[in-house]
Amino acid sequence: MGLGQEISEVLGSRLSYQGRKFRFVVEKLRLPKGTQAEFEYIKHPGGALCVPVTNDGKLILVRQYRFSVCDRLLEFPAGTVEPHEDPEATIRREIEEETGYRAHQWQKLGEFSLAPGYSSEMIYAFLAKDLEPLDTPPEQDVDEDIEVVTLSAEELKAAILAGEPVDSKSISSFFLAQDFL
Amino acid sequence: MGLGQEISEVLGSRLSYQGRKFRFVVEKLRLPKGTQAEFEYIKHPGGALCVPVTNDGKLILVRQYRFSVCDRLLEFPAGTVEPHEDPEATIRREIEEETGYRAHQWQKLGEFSLAPGYSSEMIYAFLAKDLEPLDTPPEQDVDEDIEVVTLSAEELKAAILAGEPVDSKSISSFFLAQDFL
Numbered sequence: 424m425g426l427g428q429e430i431s432e433v434l435g436s437r438l439s440y441q442g443r444k445f446r447f448v449v450e451k452l453r454l455p456k457g458t459q460a461e462f463e464y465i466k467h468p469g470g471a472l473c474v475p476v477t478n479d480g481k482l483i484l485v486r487q488y489r490f491s492v493c494d495r496l497l498e499f500p501a502g503t504v505e506p507h508e509d510p511e512a513t514i515r516r517e518i519e520e521e522t523g524y525r526a527h528q529w530q531k532l533g534e535f536s537l538a539p540g541y542s543s544e545m546i547y548a549f550l551a552k553d554l555e556p557l558d559t560p561p562e563q564d565v566d567e568d569i570e571v572v573t574l575s576a577e578e579l580k581a582a583i584l585a586g587e588p589v590d591s592k593s594i595s596s597f598f599l600a601q602d603f604l
Numbered sequence: 605m606g607l608g609q610e611i612s613e614v615l616g617s618r619l620s621y622q623g624r625k626f627r628f629v630v631e632k633l634r635l636p637k638g639t640q641a642e643f644e645y646i647k648h649p650g651g652a653l654c655v656p657v658t659n660d661g662k663l664i665l666v667r668q669y670r671f672s673v674c675d676r677l678l679e680f681p682a683g684t685v686e687p688h689e690d691p692e693a694t695i696r697r698e699i700e701e702e703t704g705y706r707a708h709q710w711q712k713l714g715e716f717s718l719a720p721g722y723s724s725e726m727i728y729a730f731l732a733k734d735l736e737p738l739d740t741p742p743e744q745d746v747d748e749d750i751e752v753v754t755l756s757a758e759e760l761k762a763a764i765l766a767g768e769p770v771d772s773k774s775i776s777s778f779f780l781a782q783d784f785l
Contacts, residue, residue, distance in 0.1 A: 426675040426769055438621060440630070442644035445722065447628050449621070452671055456749045463623035464672050465646075465722065489720040490633055491645050494607040496720055503721070533764075536771040538719040539670040539677055540684070541626065541646060546772065568637045583714075584780070588607055590717040591727065594776035599765070 467544035510547035523560035526551035648725035652695035691728035704741035707732035
């Protein structure tokens, strides 16, 4: 997609907080049309996600606790890209940690901005096929609380349209994958 | 959807920054499964979005500059819910500011978490029909840099799949609307 074509000039920085996975900053920017204003946003290294498809056409998702919304959401496996990491390497690791499956066939689906009002995060979405259940899956992160869920594409569409709690990157990636399912 | 069923207990707060549209906090939480850890996230009042459909079936979108990704994204009209505001009131105002159209027929499409890893924001998505172009559209916000774009549903799907820069809430809402287009 080649984003980043129109840089905003940073005129000053008032706050910069380094969190575990991203930096939160308050910066005064000059936008391309000339406006100067202060913006608060997250500088994020990016996220990688996959739509895992079993040999019989089922989708592997996770239902995980999310403190931010105080509930469990149905999501595709995903994780934060480490500095200087290739997004495909990120998601090859995360699918194993979150679902216990290894995928041997990978295909890029696309990429999109997650929350452009306040985050630079891009989501890199992949299709993951030829799945192999691992005998000894890697440990989950200590703050993860995850259950693996297997659904057909029709069941997932019905669940989303019925109001099952889901997140935006998962719906978007399902959309990008639909012609391959 | 009734999110908020499993509250995490706030054990302490280390930073709380009040931005223009949301608060950024660093809190120590006790998660439902017992883990205690520090989390950085945005406490957000929510976002409202609409998929505007003209009488001849075209979709009204905006292409707007986003400083966070230093580029222009194709998005559906949307805006931040003001405190104590009904999301439908938010988007009835925002569609006029961003596109110059008033919509007379409204239907709830659904809601979803935008970026659950670091934001409490829920997106409330609506279908907006029976559009009327306003003679004198309201002023845009000073930091907005927006162009109105009209596409058929087929053109939008093709643009997204071809890698046109887009954002997640717009793809997700297009998915929720697809059976009504």
